[in-house]
Amino acid sequence: MIPFSAAESVSAKESCSGILALNPLGSYVHVHLVYHELHAKLITTTSISSSALFNSLLCCYSDCGRIDRTLLLFSSNSGSASRNVVSWTSVIAQLSRLKKPLMTLEVFSEMRRNGIWPNEYTVSAVLPACAESKVVRHGEQVHCLVWKCGFGSDLFVGSGLVDVYAKCGEMGSANKVFDEMSHKNLVTWNSMIVGCLRNKRFDFCIVLFKEVMRDESMSPDQVTVSSVLSACAHVGSAEFGRLVHGIIIKFGLISLDYVRNSLMDMYCKCGLLDYAASTFEISSDKDVVGWNVMIRGCSFSYHFEEAYSYFNAMKREGASPDESSYSSVLYACASLATLNPGLLIHGHIIKSGFSKYPFVASSLITMHSKCGSFINASRTFREIETQNVVCWTAMIAACQQHGHAEKVIELFDEMVGDGIKPDDITFICVISACSHTGRVEEGYKYYNSMIHEHGLSPRLEHYASMVDLLGRAGRLKEARKFILEMPIEPDSAVWGALLGACSNHGNIEMGKEAAARLSDMEPNDPGNYVLLSNMYARNGKLKEADQVRRLMGTKGVKKDPGCSWVDVRNSTYVFTAHDRSHPRTDEIYEMLQKIEELVKKKGYVAETRHAMNDSDAYKEQSLWVHSERLALAFSLLVLPCGAPIQIKKNLRTCGDCHTVMKLASEIFDREIIVRDVNRFHKFANGLCSCKDYW
DNA sequence: ATAGGGTTAG
Numbered sequence: 160m161i162p163f164s165a166a167e168s169v170s171a172k173e174s175c176s177g178i179l180a181l182n183p184l185g186s187y188v189h190v191h192l193v194y195h196e197l198h199a200k201l202i203t204t205t206s207i208s209s210s211a212l213f214n215s216l217l218c219c220y221s222d223c224g225r226i227d228r229t230l231l232l233f234s235s236n237s238g239s240a241s242r243n244v245v246s247w248t249s250v251i252a253q254l255s256r257l258k259k260p261l262m263t264l265e266v267f268s269e270m271r272r273n274g275i276w277p278n279e280y281t282v283s284a285v286l287p288a289c290a291e292s293k294v295v296r297h298g299e300q301v302h303c304l305v306w307k308c309g310f311g312s313d314l315f316v317g318s319g320l321v322d323v324y325a326k327c328g329e330m331g332s333a334n335k336v337f338d339e340m341s342h343k344n345l346v347t348w349n350s351m352i353v354g355c356l357r358n359k360r361f362d363f364c365i366v367l368f369k370e371v372m373r374d375e376s377m378s379p380d381q382v383t384v385s386s387v388l389s390a391c392a393h394v395g396s397a398e399f400g401r402l403v404h405g406i407i408i409k410f411g412l413i414s415l416d417y418v419r420n421s422l423m424d425m426y427c428k429c430g431l432l433d434y435a436a437s438t439f440e441i442s443s444d445k446d447v448v449g450w451n452v453m454i455r456g457c458s459f460s461y462h463f464e465e466a467y468s469y470f471n472a473m474k475r476e477g478a479s480p481d482e483s484s485y486s487s488v489l490y491a492c493a494s495l496a497t498l499n500p501g502l503l504i505h506g507h508i509i510k511s512g513f514s515k516y517p518f519v520a521s522s523l524i525t526m527h528s529k530c531g532s533f534i535n536a537s538r539t540f541r542e543i544e545t546q547n548v549v550c551w552t553a554m555i556a557a558c559q560q561h562g563h564a565e566k567v568i569e570l571f572d573e574m575v576g577d578g579i580k581p582d583d584i585t586f587i588c589v590i591s592a593c594s595h596t597g598r599v600e601e602g603y604k605y606y607n608s609m610i611h612e613h614g615l616s617p618r619l620e621h622y623a624s625m626v627d628l629l630g631r632a633g634r635l636k637e638a639r640k641f642i643l644e645m646p647i648e649p650d651s652a653v654w655g656a657l658l659g660a661c662s663n664h665g666n667i668e669m670g671k672e673a674a675a676r677l678s679d680m681e682p683n684d685p686g687n688y689v690l691l692s693n694m695y696a697r698n699g700k701l702k703e704a705d706q707v708r709r710l711m712g713t714k715g716v717k718k719d720p721g722c723s724w725v726d727v728r729n730s731t732y733v734f735t736a737h738d739r740s741h742p743r744t745d746e747i748y749e750m751l752q753k754i755e756e757l758v759k760k761k762g763y764v765a766e767t768r769h770a771m772n773d774s775d776a777y778k779e780q781s782l783w784v785h786s787e788r789l790a791l792a793f794s795l796l797v798l799p800c801g802a803p804i805q806i807k808k809n810l811r812t813c814g815d816c817h818t819v820m821k822l823a824s825e826i827f828d829r830e831i832i833v834r835d836v837n838r839f840h841k842f843a844n845g846l847c848s849c850k851d852y853w
Numbered sequence: 854a855t856a857g858g859g860t861t862a863g
Contacts, residue, residue: 283854318854349855382856389857420857451858483859490860518860525861552861559862587862620863627863652863 210241217249226253244275252284263288264297277304279313286319290326298323312340318347325354345371349382356386364390365399372406381412385421397429420448427456432465447481455487458494466491467500480507482516489522493529496807496834497726501526505539515544521553528557531805531834548574552585559592567592568601581613587620594628602628623652630660635669651680655687662694670694685711685718721810723786723833725794734789743796750792755783758822765815787816787833791823803830 213236220228233250236242247270254263267285270277277285282305289298302320310316317340324333333354340347348371355364368387371377384407391400404422412418419442426435435456439449450473457466470488473480480488485508492501505523513519520543527535540546540554551574558566571589574581581589586609593602606625609615617625622645629638638657642649654676661670670691677687688711695704711717724733732741741747765779782788787806794804806820812833824831 287854315854322855346855351855353855380856385856417857422857424858446857448858453858455858481859486859516860521860547860549861554861556862582861584861591863623863 210243210246213239213241214243214246214249217246221249221253226257229253242273244270244278244281247275248278248281248284251281251288255284255288258291260288260291264292276308278308279310279316282308282310283313283315283319286316286323290319290323293327295324295327295329295332298327312342314340314342314344314347317343318350321347321354322350325350325357328358330354330358330360345377345380345383348377349380349386352383352386356390359393361390361394365394365396368403378410379406379412381415381418384410384412385417388421388425392425392428395429397426397431400425400429416442416444416446416449420446420452423449424452424456427452427459430460432457432460432462445476445478447478447484450478451481451483451487454484454491458487458491461494463491463494467495470504474507480511480513482513482518485513485519486522489519489526493522493526496530497731498527498530498532499726501530514539514542517543517545517547517550520546521549524550524553524557528553528560531832533557533561533563546579548579548582548585551579552582552588555585555588555592559588559595562595564592564596564598571605581609583609583615583618583621586615587624590621590624590628594624594631597632599628599632599634619647619650619653622647622649623656626653626656627660630657631663633660633664635660635664635666639669639672649676651677651684651687654680655690658687658690658694662690662697665698667694667698667700683714683716685716688716689718721786721808723790723806723808725790725804725806727794727797732790732793734786734793736786736789737784738786738789741793743793746796747789747792750796751783751788754788754792754795754819754823757826758819761822761826763818763822782813782815785813785816787812788819791820791831795827801829804832806831806833808833 217229217232220226220232229250233242233246247266251263251266251270254266263285267277267281267288270281282301285301286298289301298320301323305311305316305320317336320336321333321340324330324336333351337343337347337351348367352364352367352371355361355367364387368379368383368390371379371383384403388400388403391397391403400422403425407413407418407422413422419438423435423438426432426438435453439445439453442449450469453469454466454473457463457469466488470480470484470491473484485504488504489501492504495501505526508514508519508523514523520539523539524536527533527539536554536557540550540557543550551570555567555570555574558564558570567589571581571585574585586605589605590602593599593605602625606617606621609621610617622641626638626641629635629641635657638660642653642657645653654673658670658673658677661667661673674687674691674694677684681687688707692704692707692711695701695707720735722733722735724731726732734741738744765782787808790806791804794806798804816833820831820833
């Protein structure tokens with residue numbers, strides 16, 4: 160047996176470090192074996208009495224990425240005097256770096272129970288774990304220790320404390336620590352900027368950034384600029400974003416992936432797709448996040464086809480899509496509402512094995528649902544191994560979208576039975592389903608259970624859904640009372656729901672009140688004027704209706720044109736009202752006339768309440784050039800007999816058109832569905848040649 | 854020590 164003195168061991172350790180330094184990559188296994196031999200010798204010779212030796216060995220295992228070994232070595236020496244503050248700190252820092260906040264805090268308090276006081280390094284190691292735990296109490300306790308030990312002026316400790324308070328949402332405390340720090344460096348400022356970002360204080364984020372720029376002793380780094388760009392994206396300030404772009408170039412940060420991707424994201428979210436694209440073009444090596452920013456970014460500007468082609472370009476250039484890429488491209492496919500591209504992506508996902516990821520799976524469900532295939536959506540849902548809330552909610556939404564209200568409730572109960580906690584969006588779907596099918600009491604029941612059983616506080620969207628629920632059922636007074644008793648300020652969606660209900664149930668007085676509130680909030684929103692005008696028109700007050708329309712004219716408020724589109728083979732054909740741009744327009748109008756005759760024979764009478772000028776004949780005529788009817792005529796003309804017809808719309812379809820579609824479905828004996836897909840979806844007027852996107 | 858992209862609704 161070789162006698163082993165502490166001094167010899169330390170030098171042995173140093174030679175091991177030498178090996179590690181010589182082989183920075185790839186030889187961890189080898190080094191690890193050397194440490195094992197060393198460790199074995201130590202055990203067989205003597206107890207590890209030197210703390211320097213003990214701590215070195217702890218560090219060695221850490222360097223080899225063997226936290227299991229570190230913990231084993233550490234706990235097997237629990238009685239040893241060599242476990243000093245440095246060894247505790249070493250273990251704490253390792254656990255903290257591995258993002259195991261609860262274990263880190265557990266070891267930290269065990270250290271305190273052992274009567275060991277932390278040093279500055281221990282505190283800076285444990286603070287990220289406090290931040291990660293999101294429990295402010297943990298941070299506060301460490302803060303107390305900082306006071307007791309007098310570490311308050313340490314730069315690392317101070318920056319760590321700012322970070323803890325900011326991540327726990329305590330911006331007041333973060334600000335206080337920040338202000339009281341006598342020395343600050345860029346990391347301190349960055350922690351504060353990042354904190355504001357996380358707490359949605361975007362304006363303050365920009366203010367702090369300006370202060371960093373004014374201070375000549377500091378230069379912004381990639382963290383500073385990425386964070387401030389994210390703030391610009393959130394407030395939609397392209398002007399300041401462009402300024403930051405200049406600063407990035409000036410400080411030579413443009414070559415960094417992080418920075419470029421944040422810049423592109425900012426431009427996308429501010430609607431400047433071209434700027435984003437040209438920044439992306441100059442990247443020599445495009446990483447996966449960059450591609451993802453562009454794929455998602457196109458959808459922000461409703462350029463869904465472009466999003467799809469970015470995805471294809473990404474594959475062509477050999478980059479590997481990740482979960483984020485698939486979720487983003489599926490969002491674009493869902494918005495296109497055309498099944499083909501979505502099916503192709505689904506194929507890629509199955510091949511690459513990504514279908515088991517919940518993010519991807521929920522996007523798949525939504526894509527199938529919005530592209531019209533409820534069966535595909537349910538099949539996808541059932542094939543997921545572990546469904547999370549978002550998957551369940553996506554499926555519940557799919558049932559809602561396809562009019563299966565009973566299934567919504569069935570699924571919701573099943574989900575809760577499976578121990579999955581519903582979130583705020585789940586409840587919006589469930590309440591909407593109740594609303595559309597007149598289940599007022601059930602809707603109320605779910606609303607109350609959301610608050611009392613599931614501990615969620617209602618947001619504006621929930622209030623709007625509840626007003627819609629009551630309003631649709633004609634319980635207008637209750638709906639109004641509900642609004643007045645809301646604990647938060649109602650928004651336009653809430654008042655809009657009431658106005659819509661007043662219009663449907665002919666309560667002009669209450670409708671006027673809602674409209675007045677709406678015009679205070681959104682004086683330039685065309686939808687509100689249309690709602691009000693329609694309310695007057697359908698309740699026989701044509702003069703007032705006309706006045707509202709005139710007011711729109713004088714104020715220069717314009718309604719977006721409605722359009723409908725159908726997919727035939729690999730092309731999408733778009734129609735607006737009065738559209739005559741298609742080469743087969745004559746045939747389309749002939750077919751339209753034929754439909755009109757046939758539905759009239761079946762007892763159709765035009766509902767002319769909405770239109771308000773001139774004679775009934777004129778009003779009826781204007782109904783017959785609605786875009787969905789043109790799309791219907793076109794589909795009957797070009798699709799094979801018996802093939803189902805799916806018409807998509809960007810705006811809400813009127814009741815009269817629904818009647819026509821229902822009758823036509825009986826007459827022609829085929830499935831005819833009109834779906835309101837995406838009210839933001841804008842196509843160019845007339846025929847849309849859909850290029851070679853799919 | 855601090856940092857970029859994503860899922861579900863209307």
